Every structure is written in C-alpha cells, then in structure tokens.
Amino acid sequence: xxxxxxxxxxxxxxxxxxxxxxxxxxxxxxxxxxxxxxxxxxxxxxxxxxxxxxxxxxxxxxxxxxxxxxxxxxxxxxxxxxxxxxxxxxxxxxxxxxxxxxxxxxxxxxxxxxxxxxxxxxxxxxxxxxxxxxxxxxx
Numbered sequence: 001x002x003x004x005x006x007x008x009x010x011x012x013x014x015x016x017x018x019x020x021x022x023x024x025x026x027x028x029x030x031x032x033x034x035x036x037x038x039x040x041x042x043x044x045x046x047x048x049x050x051x052x053x054x055x056x057x058x059x060x061x062x063x064x065x066x067x068x069x070x071x072x073x074x075x076x077x078x079x080x081x082x083x084x085x086x087x088x089x090x091x092x093x094x095x096x097x098x099x100x101x102x103x104x105x106x107x108x109x110x111x112x113x114x115x116x117x118x119x120x121x122x123x124x125x126x127x128x129x130x131x132x133x134x135x136x137x138x139x
Contacts, residue, residue: 023058023135033115035080035126046116047128053108056137061104063131064090066115068124080126081116089130 035047053059066080082090090100115128 022138024138026057026134026136029059029132029134031113031130031132033082033113033126033128035115035117035128036124046114047126048112048114050110051113052110053106053134055108057108058135058137059106060133060135061089061102061106061130062133064100064102064128065130066090066126066128068117068126070124080128082128082130083114083116085111090128 031049031051033047033049061084064082066082068080081088084104084106087104088101089104090102113130115126117124117126
C-alpha cells in the first residue's frame with residue numbers, strides 16, 4: 001500500500017511541475033554574410049551584421065556554415081569562421097574539418113554576427129549562413 005501511495009504522490013507532483021520556461025515555436029530565421037578577401041598582406045577580412053532577439057523571445061542557433069570560393073580555380077571549399085559577440089559558432093580553420101559549438105541559445109538582446117575569412121590570398125569569396133529557430137516565451 002505504501003508503494004502505491006508513493007507512486008501516486010510522485011505522479012501527482014510530476015503533473016504539477018512546469019516545463020522549462022514554456023517555449024512556443026514562432027518562426028525560422030536565416031542570416032547570410034558575404035566577404036571578398038581583398039588583401040594578400042597577411043590580414044583576414046570579415047563581414048558583420050547586427051542581429052536582435054526581440055523581447056519575450058529566445059533564439060536557438062541550429063546551424064552555422066562558412067564556405068569559400070576561388071574564382072581563379074573555380075573550386076568551392078569550406079573555410080572561414082563564424083562568431084557571435086566573439087563566441088565561436090563554427091570554425092573551418094581547424095584541420096581536419098569543422099569545429100562547431102551548436103546549438104547556441106540566445107536570450108533577448110543585441111548581438112554582432114561575424115564571418116572571418118580563413119586565407120590572406122586575395123580574391124577569395126566567403127559566404128556564411130546561420131539558421132535560427134525563434135521561440136516565444138509564454139507565461
């Protein structure tokens with residue numbers, strides 16, 4: 001009988017518990033950055049964009065992917081680094097392959113998203129993209 005009572009109290013307390021902030025799906029967002037490497041003196045070019053997570057929302061960055069293209073060879077490859085306020089999201093500098101710190105959660109606020117090239121060779125084109133799921137925070 002004691003086991004039944006303990007089980008009943010455990011189930012009852014579990015149904016009264018609230019979820020982790022009551023998140024409700026709102027929309028999917030996509031951000032893209034472009035860089036043309038213009039220097040061959042050892043500097044690395046970058047592009048940045050300001051993004052804002054609205055009040056009563058939270059973003060979950062699901063994917064971040066930098067790629068590069070060389071017009072002289074016609075080849076595409078992975079290359080570059082994507083950061084958010086200095087926090088590394090995705091890095092293709094490292095060998096062999098991608099270093100990723102995803103998913104990445106963002107509370108309401110303003111942030112700087114940056115794509116940095118991975119070569120000092122001129123006329124390389126870099127593109128970066130991130131995919132975000134936006135949630136409403138419901139009371």
